[in-house]
Structure formats: structure tokens, C-alpha cells
Amino acid sequence: MKHVLGAKCVRCGREWPAEPNTTTCPACGGMLDIQYDYAAIAKEVSHETMANRTEQSMWRYMEYLPVQGLGNRPRLRVGWSPLYRAERLAKVLGLNTLYVKDDGVNPTASLKDRASAMAVVKAEEAGAEIIACSSTGNAASSLAGNAAAVGFPTYIFVPSRAPKGKVSQLMIFGAHVISVRGSYEDTFRLSQQAIERYGWYNRNAAINPYLMEGKKTVALEIAEQLNWQMTDYVALSVGDGCTIAGVWKGFKDLYATGMIDRLPRLISVQAEGCCPLNRAIAENKPWEPMEENTLADSIAVGVPRNADKALAAIRESDGVVVNVSDEEILAAARLLGRTCGVFGEPAGVTGTAGVKKALELGLIPPEASVVSIVTGNGLKDTPNAIKAAGEPISIDPDMGQLLDVMERL
Amino acid sequence: MKHVLGAKCVRCGREWPAEPNTTTCPACGGMLDIQYDYAAIAKEVSHETMANRTEQSMWRYMEYLPVQGLGNRPRLRVGWSPLYRAERLAKVLGLNTLYVKDDGVNPTASLKDRASAMAVVKAEEAGAEIIACSSTGNAASSLAGNAAAVGFPTYIFVPSRAPKGKVSQLMIFGAHVISVRGSYEDTFRLSQQAIERYGWYNRNAAINPYLMEGKKTVALEIAEQLNWQMTDYVALSVGDGCTIAGVWKGFKDLYATGMIDRLPRLISVQAEGCCPLNRAIAENKPWEPMEENTLADSIAVGVPRNADKALAAIRESDGVVVNVSDEEILAAARLLGRTCGVFGEPAGVTGTAGVKKALELGLIPPEASVVSIVTGNGLKDTPNAIKAAGEPISIDPDMGQLLDVMERL
Numbered sequence: 001m002k003h004v005l006g007a008k009c010v011r012c013g014r015e016w017p018a019e020p021n022t023t024t025c026p027a028c029g030g031m032l033d034i035q036y037d038y039a040a041i042a043k044e045v046s047h048e049t050m051a052n053r054t055e056q057s058m059w060r061y062m063e064y065l066p067v068q069g070l071g072n073r074p075r076l077r078v079g080w081s082p083l084y085r086a087e088r089l090a091k092v093l094g095l096n097t098l099y100v101k102d103d104g105v106n107p108t109a110s111l112k113d114r115a116s117a118m119a120v121v122k123a124e125e126a127g128a129e130i131i132a133c134s135s136t137g138n139a140a141s142s143l144a145g146n147a148a149a150v151g152f153p154t155y156i157f158v159p160s161r162a163p164k165g166k167v168s169q170l171m172i173f174g175a176h177v178i179s180v181r182g183s184y185e186d187t188f189r190l191s192q193q194a195i196e197r198y199g200w201y202n203r204n205a206a207i208n209p210y211l212m213e214g215k216k217t218v219a220l221e222i223a224e225q226l227n228w229q230m231t232d233y234v235a236l237s238v239g240d241g242c243t244i245a246g247v248w249k250g251f252k253d254l255y256a257t258g259m260i261d262r263l264p265r266l267i268s269v270q271a272e273g274c275c276p277l278n279r280a281i282a283e284n285k286p287w288e289p290m291e292e293n294t295l296a297d298s299i300a301v302g303v304p305r306n307a308d309k310a311l312a313a314i315r316e317s318d319g320v321v322v323n324v325s326d327e328e329i330l331a332a333a334r335l336l337g338r339t340c341g342v343f344g345e346p347a348g349v350t351g352t353a354g355v356k357k358a359l360e361l362g363l364i365p366p367e368a369s370v371v372s373i374v375t376g377n378g379l380k381d382t383p384n385a386i387k388a389a390g391e392p393i394s395i396d397p398d399m400g401q402l403l404d405v406m407e408r409l
Numbered sequence: 410m411k412h413v414l415g416a417k418c419v420r421c422g423r424e425w426p427a428e429p430n431t432t433t434c435p436a437c438g439g440m441l442d443i444q445y446d447y448a449a450i451a452k453e454v455s456h457e458t459m460a461n462r463t464e465q466s467m468w469r470y471m472e473y474l475p476v477q478g479l480g481n482r483p484r485l486r487v488g489w490s491p492l493y494r495a496e497r498l499a500k501v502l503g504l505n506t507l508y509v510k511d512d513g514v515n516p517t518a519s520l521k522d523r524a525s526a527m528a529v530v531k532a533e534e535a536g537a538e539i540i541a542c543s544s545t546g547n548a549a550s551s552l553a554g555n556a557a558a559v560g561f562p563t564y565i566f567v568p569s570r571a572p573k574g575k576v577s578q579l580m581i582f583g584a585h586v587i588s589v590r591g592s593y594e595d596t597f598r599l600s601q602q603a604i605e606r607y608g609w610y611n612r613n614a615a616i617n618p619y620l621m622e623g624k625k626t627v628a629l630e631i632a633e634q635l636n637w638q639m640t641d642y643v644a645l646s647v648g649d650g651c652t653i654a655g656v657w658k659g660f661k662d663l664y665a666t667g668m669i670d671r672l673p674r675l676i677s678v679q680a681e682g683c684c685p686l687n688r689a690i691a692e693n694k695p696w697e698p699m700e701e702n703t704l705a706d707s708i709a710v711g712v713p714r715n716a717d718k719a720l721a722a723i724r725e726s727d728g729v730v731v732n733v734s735d736e737e738i739l740a741a742a743r744l745l746g747r748t749c750g751v752f753g754e755p756a757g758v759t760g761t762a763g764v765k766k767a768l769e770l771g772l773i774p775p776e777a778s779v780v781s782i783v784t785g786n787g788l789k790d791t792p793n794a795i796k797a798a799g800e801p802i803s804i805d806p807d808m809g810q811l812l813d814v815m816e817r818l
Contacts, residue, residue: 056489074493074494082485082516084558105514105515144750148747148748148750149749149750165574165788167795169752169787171794172743172794172797173747173752176802177801178811179801180803180805181803181805182805190806190811339557341485341554341558343554377518378578378581379577382577382791385581391576392579393588395589397589409585
């Protein structure tokens with residue numbers, strides 16, 4: 001915490017002390033943003049200090065993070081996921097340079113582990129006894145796993161449409177799970193009422209300003225893995241808005257401390273059936289709620305709770321917005337699998353679907369360099385993977401039948 | 410390859426040159442074992458050289474591996490999975506010291522990535538055009554993913570009982586998948602016939618001696634992560650026998666080169682419904698085929714193809730054998746999830762189930778130190794996770810219903 005100056009409201013601009021259980025602006029209810037002393041950080045970090053660091057997790061970047069320390073409790077190893085040079089996929093797309101950041105290899109198999117690991121540390125600092133959240137799935141399963149590792153009980157609210165894979169994680173991790181027969185918005189509201197009533201620690205990303213600070217570590221890693229030479233663009237899927245805001249914060253932190261010398265432009269990818277943030281940018285007017293019509297459950301968020309920060313991030317970065325159909329999402333799942341060996345869930349591959357479409361629409365040039373973030377593992381949503389890639393050929397254990405199959409292939 | 414001396418038959422003892430496409434002993438059909446010049450390796454490695462190494466994958470240990478180099482093709486980042494100190498789980502089990510090695514965070518979410526990454530490199534060295542294997546699931550999905558990353562076509566044979574999660578991976582990675590309506594043994598035999606007929610590169614672990622060399626890297630990592638101070642025991646689930654043989658080879662390699670000063674005893678854990686290897690050890694007679702009656706699909710292997718090496722490994726290590734019921738496997742899944750935040754597939758948690766049972770039976774003492782290897786991610790088999798942990802509570806978005814639920818909890 002030594003570099004944290006406070007928490008500033010993104011709506012009214014008021015500044016507040018950054019306490020472990022700080023949530024939204026006490027004055028106007030706006031989201032708070034954690035403020036750092038960048039001059040002080042810059043004195044402590046350099047490309048060389050980072051290169052000599054042995055910590056291989058999101059906690060590699062302690063100078064940039066709002067925590068005192070990690071204590072001795074055992075924790076899951078979150079972050080430091082691989083960044084792959086995706087040469088074959090780039091060729092297929094007709095793009096000069098493409099990297100794929102596979103955040104699906106995190107302990108509970110999504111980028112949300114970064115936020116949840118942070119939430120658990122802040123809940124400990126706050127002296128909390130129980131952590132709660134609502135989620136379309138990944139925030140929930142990551143909270144359940146990261147909390148279980150240190151022994152925290154959790155109460156978790158998911159919409160009933162959450163995929164089985166994610167729900168099975170929650171149950172295995174021993175969370176108290178409330179499946180809500182309603183939309184994500186209904187689920188979110190019920191969780192807020194319960195959190196208020198029972199005084200649980202709040203891990204809702206749209207309320208708790210620290211979670212974005214966890215998520216931003218994906219940007220810190222990308223920059224370091226690129227040897228601090230940023231690509232022109234960074235593409236990712238957008239639902240609630242917290243992740244894209246966190247990614248942008250990460251790059252700005254690095255820029256403010258002299259670790260990178262230019263900022264990438266963000267490519268905000270939403271599903272055609274649920275794109276309130278991209279619509280607001282495209283039409284240059286305030287966002288409005290939308291239906292949640294997409295199979296990419298993690299980004300099916302009709303009422304994005306982090307709209308303020310997300311819209312600011314896209315605009316500040318001179319970002320590109322692009323919406324993709326469910327068919328384009330499934331096609332991207334196949335493409336990533338076949339050319340990179342990376343298996344993403346629908347929302348996980350949506351960023352890549354957006355890169356393809358942005359190229360086709362001429363929104364980004366073929367000579368660009370791009371990082372595409374895969375935000376979650378395809379194993380979380382097997383039925384949609386089967387929908388994308390089909391069923392195998394089934395035969396009896398008989399060489400004759402095999403020869404027939406081979407002839408057809 | 411500079412430290413490889415050749416390939417020695419574990420049955421007849423004859424020695425052969427180690428070629429990239431070497432399979433079984435040309436004289437007797439026995440499994441071959443890759444031989445190293447340990448004196449030469451010992452001159453090149455030390456605790457200090459390892460500590461200074463930046464490579465964070467299974468290729469960290471090149472001196473111990475039978476490859477020339479990796480070339481420039483993009484590869485998945487396999488290995489260097491976390492080793493967690495499992496204090497809360499140890500307390501629950503009444504065990505002094507327990508570590509959990511989570512190999513479910515590998516790129517395709519199982520330990521088998523280590524063997525498949527090796528197979529892909531050797532197939533490239535052999536100038537192969539297609540790689541094939543049969544598998545209960547994880548060898549298949551890991552081959553499909555690791556091959557897709559470098560652009561290799563694959564033909565993969567799975568028994569029809571393979572869980573959906575694993576099959577969905579194969580399809581996404583673009584493998585040609587043949588689902589065989591029969592046992593693993595039927596599937597294996599059909600794949601062998603096809604491999605012979607079409608001249609594909611053979612990634613069957615019971616045939617190809619290099620795969621075990623990939624798998625042994627899990628042991629090399631465990632030792633290094635323990636700061637070269639080995640635990641008394643290392644527990645893992647056993648099916649075909651290749652993994653336990655590989656783990657043992659890894660520890661012996663380290664011992665032979667002076668990197669560790671004692672060898673752990675292996676705890677070989679099989680399912681009660683399919684334990685041909687453990688039965689052979691317990692009754693001290695040759696192994697005999699068994700039915701494949703367990704929900705832990707990855708170790709439901711009635712005819713273990715790597716029996717020779719596996720039995721030798723268990724005996725040489727003065728190992729402990731213990732069989733667990735399906736109920737004990739599901740209970741271990743809950744335990745690992747709730748106390749460690751680690752979600753394993755049934756075969757993945759079987760090692761931990763065995764540790765619990767071995768303690769209860771007095772086969773290992775409470776003051777022992779143990780590493781338990783989680784060999785695969787629970788997301789690969791969601792239905793069995795739900796079976797282990799149950800379904801969530803379902804309510805309408807209504808505070809009244811929530812209050813009722815809270816009262817009941």
C-alpha cells in the first residue's frame with residue numbers, strides 16, 4: 001500500500017482514503033479508482049529489476065498493487081499466464097503480428113482469478129469473515145477457489161443460466177451457492193441486498209475498486225512478455241466493463257512510470273446480442289440497457305455495472321469497438337484451437353473473433369500488431385465447444401469400419 | 410540428445426540406438442527405457458545452475474531430456490505447475506506434511522501434456538507427417554492441443570466412454586477423432602493396427618519410450634520446488650502405468666546425478682474396480698487383466714500396457730499400494746476443493762484419496778511428509794464433480810426466498 005494515495009470517484013472527482021473495505025463513492029455512489037504515487041513507483045522499478053524477479057504470479061508487480069503484503073497463508077498461484085506468438089493464426093487472419101494471452105490456465109481457469117485473489121487479500125486486511133459476490137460464473141468460481149485456498153467461507157449468487165462447468169467448480173470449492181432464476185441484473189441486485197443485510201465482504205467488481213487492480217496485472221504481464229515493446233492493439237471481450245477498465249489501468253500505470261513508451265489502442269469486442277457499451281461508443285451517446293442474447297455467458301451483461309470506467313478506457317485509448325455474432329464466436333473457438341492449441345470458452349475467444357471481424361471491416365490495418373486476450377478456458381462450457389466443433393466419428397472396434405471412415409476423410 | 414546413450418529393453422536387457430521413431434524392443438517386443446550418461450549430466454547441473462534458470466516449463470531440464478533442441482516453432486507452455494503446501498488438508502487428514510502438485514493447470518489441463526509435448530518434438534525429429542494415439546482421454550486431448558500448436562495433423566482413438574469435456578477438446582483442436590464403441594483395450598488395439606497400416610507417428614505411451622521422459626519432468630519440478638529436500642512419499646493415481654514409471658525415472662535421474670540425496674517411496678493408488686497393478690504387488694504375482702469398473706475414466710485401464718515399468722517402479726521404491734472406492738474418490742474431490750482450492754478430475758484426485766486411505770489403514774505414518782500429484786483438471790469431467798458436490802440452491806430473485814434459505818443454512 002505504500003504507493004497508494006487514495007481512492008478517487010470517477011464520476012464526481014472527490015477523493016477518499018483507500019480502506020480495505022472501501023466500495024463506492026460515499027458522496028455520489030460513483031465507482032472509485034485507486035490512485036498511486038507514480039513518481040515513487042518509477043524510482044523503484046525498471047526493466048532490469050523486473051527481469052531479475054523470480055516471483056511468477058500476479059504478485060510479481062507489488063509496487064503497482066494496493067496490498068500491504070501477502071502473509072503466510074497458502075494461496076493459489078494466479079497469473080503469469082503464457083503469451084503465445086500466434087503465427088499460424090495471424091496468417092489465417094491476414095494480420096502481420098498476433099499474440100494470444102491464454103488466461104484460461106489460471107488456477108480456476110479464467111482471468112477473474114486475478115480479481116478474486118486480490119479480493120481475498122483485501123478481505124483479510126478488512127478483517128472480514130465471509131466474502132460474497134454475484135457473477136455470471138467466472139468471478140464466482142474464482143472467488144470460491146481462491147477463498148477456499150485460504151479458508152474463507154463464501155456466499156455466491158449466479159444466474160440460473162450459468163454453465164454447469166462453472167457451477168461444478170463452485171460446489172467443489174464448498175461455496176454456498178444461490179442460483180437465481182433471473183437475469184444477471186436480478187442476481188446482482190439480490191446479492192447487493194444480501195451483502196448489506198449480512199455485512200459480508202463485497203467482491204462485486206462493479207462496487208469494489210480493488211478488483212480492477214487485480215485484473216490490471218494481465219496488462220503488466222503482457223507488456224513484460226513483449227519485452228516492454230507494446231503492440232498497436234490489445235483486443236478483449238467486454239461484459240460488465242471491469243476487465244477492459246483494468247487492462248487499460250495496467251497499461252496507463254506502466255506508461256506513467258516510464259516502463260512502456262506508448263499505449264496500445266483497445267479493441268472492445270461485445271456480442272451482437274448484448275453490446276450496450278460498444279453501442280454507446282459507436283453512437284456517441286449514454287449507454288442503455290440491452291437484452292442478454294448471446295451464448296457467451298460471461299459477457300451477457302445487459303446492464304454493465306462498470307460502464308463509466310469501461311467507456312472512459314475505450315475512449316482514452318482511441319479504441320475500436322466491434323460486435324460479433326454467436327456464429328463468429330464459435331468459429332473463433334475452432335480457429336484458436338486448430339491454429340494455436342488454445343481452447344477458450346465463448347467469451348474467452350470473443351476477443352479473437354473481434355480481431356478477425358475488425359480486419360474484415362477495415363477497422364484495423366493488416367500490418368498491425370495485436371494481442372488478443374483469451375479470458376477463460378473452454379472446459380468451462382463443453383456444450384458450446386461441441387456446438388462449435390461437432391461430435392467425433394463413432395465406430396465399433398473393427399478395422400473394416402475404420403477403413404471405411406478413412407476413405408471418407 | 411547429447412547425454413542419451415541408447416534405449417534398453419526392460420524385459421530382455423538388449424540395448425538399441427535411440428532413434429526419434431524408436432518404439433518397442435525389436436528382439437522381444439518389450440518396452441524400451443532411454444539410458445543417460447549421468448556422470449556427464451552431473452557435471453553440467455547443480456542446485457545453483459537450476460536456481461538461475463529462467464525457463465518456466467518442462468524444458469527447464471534439458472540436460473535430462475532426450476531432445477536435440479526445440480527449434481523455433483511456437484509451442485504450448487507445458488509444466489512448471491504449482492506445488493502447494495496443503496496445510497489445512499494435512500490437518501484434516503491427520504498428516505504432518507502434505508504438498509499438492511496441481512498439474513491440472515497445464516495448457517490442456519492434465520499431466521499428459523508433458524508426454525504429448527515430448528511426442529510432438531520427437532515426431533518432428535522423425536520427420537513424421539501425422540501423429541496418432543489411443544487414449545482414455547487426456548493423452549488424446551493433450552496430443553491434439555500440443556500438435557495443433559505446431560501444426561501437426563492427428564488421428565486419435567478414444568473409447569466411447571471418454572467424458573464430453575475431453576472429447577470437446579479434441580474436436581476444438583481439430584483432431585480426427587475416432588470414438589470406439591468398446592473398452593480401452595479394444596481402442597488401443599485398433600489404433601495400433603491403424604498406425605501400422607498408415608505409418609503414423611506413434612504416441613501410445615506404452616509403445617513410445619520417449620513419453621515417459623516427458624512425464625518424468627513432473628518429478629524434476631517437485632524436487633526443485635521442494636528445494637531438493639524430498640518428502641518421504643509421493644502419491645499418484647495409476648492406470649496404464651506410464652505416469653508412475655515416469656515419476657520414478659525422474660527421481661532416479663536426480664538421485665543418479667547428485668541433485669537429491671534420497672528417493673521417496675511411491676504410493677500407487679488405483680480404483681478398487683480396476684487395480685490390476687496394485688493387485689499384482691499386493692499378491693506378489695504377475696498382473697492379470699481386470700474389468701474397468703470405476704468412474705475415474707483416466708485410470709480405468711484393465712490391461713495396463715506399461716505394467717513392466719510400473720511394477721518395477723513401485724517395487725524399487727519400496728512403494729505402498731492402496732485401492733480406493735469411487736465414493737472415496739468423490740470425497741477426495743470435495744476435500745481438495747474445499748481445503749486447497751484445487752479442482753481435480755476423478756483420476757486427478759485419486760492420489761489424494763489414496764493418501765487418506767493409506768493413513769487410515771496405517772500404511773503410512775501420520776508423521777510422514779507426502780506429495781500428492783493432481784494429474785488432471787476437474788473441469789474435464791463436470792458430471793462427476795456435480796455427483797461429488799451436489800447442485801446449488803435455486804431461488805427466484807426475491808429477498809424473502811433468500812431469507813428462508815439463509816435460515817436453513
